[in-house]
Amino acid sequence: MTLVKFNPNNNQKNSFLPGFNDVFDSIFNDTFFSDRLVSRVPAANISESQDHYHIELAAPGLTKEDFKLSLERNVMSIAVEQSSKNDAQERNFNKREFSYNSFVRSFTLPESADQNGIEAKYENGVLCINIPKREDAKIQTRQIEIK
Structure with missing residues (x-):
């Protein structure tokens, strides 16, 4: 048996079969399909x-050993390759949303970034990357005299 959501408030005056579009809406708005499209x-x-650029990446449940940062020319890539762990206590999930098996995020660094001084730390589920600016690119402020 299939349950189809029906919305009587939906005014579809131009439709030949008013309930026909509701079937497709219920299929494609279902979390089973939308979770796989995201x-x-x-x-x-x-x-x-x-004097710095800052990148913060929210990745809870990982360790610093899971991350691999690489820099090629002016593109910095953050990759995670995490093997799935089978626990002795296997559970049947009805819905599982927070699992990162692997991903790659790439960021193009500006020319003003000093690629030799990049520092990264992983703390409380957030990967923080600090990219220093070159000396000539740092924001300089000065007072201008009005004549």
């Missing part, structure tokens, strides 16, 4: 301070 990569925050 890419599973962690969200990133990118910010800039006076």
